[in-house]
Structure formats: structure tokens, C-alpha cells
Amino acid sequence: MKFSLVKLSALAATVLLATTVASCSGPGTPAAQTTPQTTSSAPELSGTLNVFAAASLQQTFTDLGTQFQAAHPKVKVSFNFDGSSTLVTQITQGAPADVFASADTANMKKLSDAQLVAGTPVNFATNVLTLVVPASNPANITSFADAAKPGIKLVVCAAQVPCGAAAKSDAASAGLTLTPVSEELSVTSVLGKVTSGEADAGLVYVTDAKSAGTKVKTIPLGLAKPTINEYPIATVSSSKQQDLAKAFIALVTAKEGQKVLADAGFGAP
Amino acid sequence: MPALAHPKLQGRTQQPWQFQAVPRWVFALAALGALFILLPLFGMVAKVNWAQFIPLITSESSLDALVLSLKTATASTALCLILGVPLALVLARAHFGGQRILRALILLPLVVPPVVGGLALLYTFGREGLIGRSLNVLGIDIAFSTTAVIMAQTFVALPFLVLSLEGSLRTAGQKYEAVAATLGARPSTVLRRITLPLVLPGLVSGAVLAFARSLGEFGATLTFAGSLQGVTRTLPLEIYLQREIDPDAAVALSFLLIAVALVVVSLAYRTPRSPLRTLVPRGAP
Numbered sequence: 027m028k029f030s031l032v033k034l035s036a037l038a039a040t041v042l043l044a045t046t047v048a049s050c051s052g053p054g055t056p057a058a059q060t061t062p063q064t065t066s067s068a069p070e071l072s073g074t075l076n077v078f079a080a081a082s083l084q085q086t087f088t089d090l091g092t093q094f095q096a097a098h099p100k101v102k103v104s105f106n107f108d109g110s111s112t113l114v115t116q117i118t119q120g121a122p123a124d125v126f127a128s129a130d131t132a133n134m135k136k137l138s139d140a141q142l143v144a145g146t147p148v149n150f151a152t153n154v155l156t157l158v159v160p161a162s163n164p165a166n167i168t169s170f171a172d173a174a175k176p177g178i179k180l181v182v183c184a185a186q187v188p189c190g191a192a193a194k195s196d197a198a199s200a201g202l203t204l205t206p207v208s209e210e211l212s213v214t215s216v217l218g219k220v221t222s223g224e225a226d227a228g229l230v231y232v233t234d235a236k237s238a239g240t241k242v243k244t245i246p247l248g249l250a251k252p253t254i255n256e257y258p259i260a261t262v263s264s265s266k267q268q269d270l271a272k273a274f275i276a277l278v279t280a281k282e283g284q285k286v287l288a289d290a291g292f293g294a295p
Numbered sequence: 296m297p298a299l300a301h302p303k304l305q306g307r308t309q310q311p312w313q314f315q316a317v318p319r320w321v322f323a324l325a326a327l328g329a330l331f332i333l334l335p336l337f338g339m340v341a342k343v344n345w346a347q348f349i350p351l352i353t354s355e356s357s358l359d360a361l362v363l364s365l366k367t368a369t370a371s372t373a374l375c376l377i378l379g380v381p382l383a384l385v386l387a388r389a390h391f392g393g394q395r396i397l398r399a400l401i402l403l404p405l406v407v408p409p410v411v412g413g414l415a416l417l418y419t420f421g422r423e424g425l426i427g428r429s430l431n432v433l434g435i436d437i438a439f440s441t442t443a444v445i446m447a448q449t450f451v452a453l454p455f456l457v458l459s460l461e462g463s464l465r466t467a468g469q470k471y472e473a474v475a476a477t478l479g480a481r482p483s484t485v486l487r488r489i490t491l492p493l494v495l496p497g498l499v500s501g502a503v504l505a506f507a508r509s510l511g512e513f514g515a516t517l518t519f520a521g522s523l524q525g526v527t528r529t530l531p532l533e534i535y536l537q538r539e540i541d542p543d544a545a546v547a548l549s550f551l552l553i554a555v556a557l558v559v560v561s562l563a564y565r566t567p568r569s570p571l572r573t574l575v576p577r578g579a580p
Contacts, residue, residue, distance in 0.1 A: 187536075224438045
């Protein structure tokens with residue numbers, strides 16, 4: 027009996043530890059930010075807006091959400107950032123999304139094929155791939171061709187996900203055959219393998235490279251015709267917040283939104 | 296509760312507190328609990344595209360993932376036995392300061408998210424890690440290799456074996472060991488001839504749990520080992536990847552994974568009942 031009590035208390039302690047860690051890792055509430063009021067004559071918007079956006083939009087959309095809330099004090103914007111195809115699955119399975127922003131047109135098409143897109147999606151940004159190496163550049167890589175050499179620990183996305191498809195076509199247009207040591211399931215995993223110094227080089231979006239700051243060195247691919255990923259955004263047709271959704275999309279496509287996106291490294295649509 | 300004599304209890308000298316009738320409401324909740332586990336399984340089986348099932352699970356990438364999963368799970372179970380049996384013996388039989396803390400820490404992988412385990416492995420055995428840096432100098436590179444997959448699986452599965460075996464060791468007690476020792480058996484002989492045969496059921500179920508846990512390992516593998524067909528992309532990673540483009544393939548592979556796990560678990564759980572009964576005829580005259 028004594029033993030099981032000891033075991034139980036040990037387990038309880040570890041569970042407690044685990045849950046504390048978990049609760050600390052949740053997304054922080056962005057601090058309120060004062061932005062000049064943009065809309066004043068329109069009827070006041072209120073309610074909660076659920077925005078489902080591609081993982082690569084996390085920083086920029088969190089900023090834009092703060093701006094939107096500042097402009098509409100009665101509105102609460104809550105985000106769900108994940109891989110675009112995961113988000114599409116969630117929405118088609120009935121997740122309460124009002125706005126969907128995809129990292130590629132293929133996933134937006136999946137949602138419109140499911141009759142879940144209201145109106146026509148608008149392209150609001152573009153993204154291209156770049157080569158990143160750890161800040162110390164352990165393998166002395168200076169070009170895309172260097173990264174394709176045998177013995178180099180190159181990490182890319184799997185061809186099944188958008189960043190992997192782009193990597194494949196970029197390699198083809200550079201006339202290179204890539205021999206990666208790992209094909210990750212998301213672009214953030216690729217970046218993680220590079221920032222931790224585990225990989226010699228990785229192919230990520232320019233926006234990811236920019237967000238990693240000084241932890242990585244960016245080496246442009248130097249392609250004449252790089253693969254350009256288009257980011258479309260649309261209102262979800264099952265949404266009960268159509269007006270709010272439209273207002274948010276307007277912010278993303280307007281000058282303010284475009285500036286935030288450009289600052290993060292996204293290209294204009 | 297007025298005595299509602301259980302037929303099997305008659306004529307036995309059992310302590311009254313050992314018998315406990317299960318109240319009906321417990322059955323109701325237990326049924327709910329079982330449904331909660333079983334319904335999603337049925338939900339998934341209902342989604343399987345049976346017409347395409349065989350082509351889906353016999354594609355090259357699927358077979359590579361299945362073979363890799365079976366190989367690595369077997370290897371990590373072996374590693375769990377080599378490292379976990381001594382660990383359980385020390386925890387159950389030895390007495391030393393800090394034992395409780397050690398036990399709690401060893402059980403950590405049970406409750407910590409696997410991704411955290413993967414990160415911990417990365418910062419220890421990775422190229423820039425605590426130990427990995429020295430290994431790298433020696434020309435040993437663990438990350439992105441099948442070794443990394445086995446290490447990740449062993450890390451998350453080891454506590455299952457230790458916990459299961461330690462429980463058996465404590466339940467079995469030290470009576471027979473003490474008798475053997477007084478008859479002149481050396482500690483290693485006692486371990487081989489008495490202790491291990493006594494706890495064989497716990498050892499088997501612990502090993503099976505470890506195997507099943509290794510088979511399902513995802514987070515730590517992805518974080519520490521990466522994902523490359525035939526090298527590090529185990530069945531769970533393949534399922535996650537296929538889910539992106541081919542949900543049918545993901546469902547078929549999930550079904551395959553469940554079937555393999557079910558076969559292993561049911562095979563191993565049927566056998567271990569007998570050894571304990573025959574070796575320790577408890578209550579026998």
C-alpha cells in the first residue's frame with residue numbers, strides 16, 4: 027500500500043509539472059496596441075472572429091488582429107494557425123471558422139470545392155523559398171548548388187506539403203538534384219533543424235528566414251524564375267460573422283495590412 | 296451490503312475485505328469509458344476505403360514505413376529490456392538516498408509531451424548538444440539516422456517497462472529470494488532462477504507496452520530524428536504526411552498500425568497468466 031502511495035504522489039508531481047509546462051506554452055495574448063481609428067462611420071462591429079490562417083502567417087496576422095481589435099473595441103479576434111491542409115480538414119469537419127487564409131491556392135481550392143467559400147478568394151501575399159544555414163555555417167555553403175552536394179545535411183519539406191513542392195520545382199529550375207537527409211512535414215520543422223544547428227542547410231520561405239533573425243544566414247537561391255507561392259484569403263460560407271470577416275479581409279488587403287506583410291518579407295500579390 | 300454469497304467464494308478462506316461487489320453505476324460509467332475508446336476506432340474503420348485498401352498499404356512508401364516501424368520498435372524494446380530490467384530491480388530491491396526522486400524523474404517521459412522529449416534528446420545528442428558535440432568530433436552523428444529513431448522510441452517507452460516490472464517485483468515480494476539465498480545461491484543465481492521467472496508476466500506485459508508505445512511514437516521521432524523514407528519515416532510519420540494529400544491512405548495506414556498493435560498486445564497478454572500461478576501456488580497447502 028505504501029508503495030502505491032509513493033508511486034501515486036510521484037506521478038501526481040510529474041503530472042503537475044507537465045501541465046504547468048503545457049499551460050505556459052499557450053499563445054500569449056498580444057498587448058493592446060494603439061492604432062489610429064480607421065472606420066468610424068460604419069455600424070459598429072462586435073463579436074468574436076475566428077481566423078484560420080496558415081502557420082507562416084502567425085506573426086503578421088497576430089499583429090493585424092491586434093490592429094483590428096484596436097479599431098473595433100467590441101471585437102475579439104481569435105486565431106488558429108496550422109498547416110493549410112490541416113485547417114481545410116478542420117473547417118470541412120465543422121470547425122467554427124470565419125476567415126481562411128491559405129499558404130497556397132491548392133488548399134483554398136479544396137475548400138471552395140467543398141462549397142465552403144463565400145465569394146471569390148483574394149490573393150493578398152506571395153512567398154518564395156530561400157536557402158538558410160546556421161549562423162556558424164558549419165559546411166561553408168555559399169550557393170544553392172553547394173547545398174545539393176553529397177555529404178551536406180540538407181533538410182527540406184516533403185513534396186506532399188506546399189513548401190516541399192516549391193523546393194522540388196526550384197531544384198528542377200536550378201538543374202540540381204537534392205539529396206536531403208530529412209523531408210520534414212512542415213516548414214517550421216525545417217527551420218528548427220537549421221536554427222538548432224542539426225542541419226547544414228534548409229530550404230524555407232523568405233519570411234521564415236527573416237523571422238529567425240540572426241540565428242540563420244540567408245543565401246538567396248538566385249533563380250531567374252523562382253516558384254512563387256500565392257496566399258489567398260476568403261470568408262468561410264458557413265460563417266455567422268460575414269460582416270466581421272469582410273472587414274478583416276479588407277484590413278489584410280488594404281495599405282496597413284500590406285505594409286505589415288511586406289515588413290515580414292512577403293511579396294505583393 | 297447484506298451477504299449475497301458469491302458461489303466461488305463459498306468454502307474459501309478469503310478475508311471479507313477482499314471481496315467487493317461492483318455497484319451498478321460503476322458498470323454504467325465503465326461502459327461509457329469503454330465506448331469512449333472504442334467508438335473512435337469504429338469511426339475510423341468506417342472511413343477505410345476497402346476497395347483501395349491493399350494498394351494503399353502496399354505502396355512503396357507505406358511498406359518502407361511499416362518495415363522501419365517494426366524494426367525500430369523491436370530494437371527499442373530490446374534496449375528497454377537491457378536497460379529497464381536492471382533499473383526496475385534497483386528501484387524495487389535496493390535502498391539508497393534519492394530513490395524516490397530518481398523514480399519520479401525516470402517516469403517523466405510518461406507525462407511529458409513527446410515533442411519535449413525529442414527536444415531534450417536533440418539538445419543532448421544532437422550535433423550541437425551536450426554529448427553530441429563530443430560524439431561529432433569522434434565522427435558519430437546520430438541525428439537523421441535510424442539510431443535516432445530507436446533512441447527516441449526507447450526514451451518514451453522505457454518507463455512503461457520499468458513501471459510494470461517494478462510493480463511485479465514488489466508484488467512478488469522477497470520470500471523466495473531470501474530462501475534461495477539462505478540455501479547458498481549467489482545473487483546472480485537468485486536473479487536468474489527465482490526473481491526473473493517470478494516476475495515473467497510483468498516483464499512480458501512491460502515489454503509489450505514498450506513495444507506498442509515505440510510503434511506509436513511520433514513527436515520525439517519527428518523532433519529528434521527527422522523524416523526520410525526508409526531511414527527515419529516510421530508509420531506514424533508516414534500517416535501524418537499522407538494525411539496532407541491522401542486522407543484515404545492515412546486512414547488505411549492507421550488501420551494497419553492499429554491492427555499490428557492489437558495483434559502484438561493480444562498475443563502477449565494471453566500467455567503470461569500461467570507462469571506465476573504454476574511457480575507460486577498461492578494459498579496452496
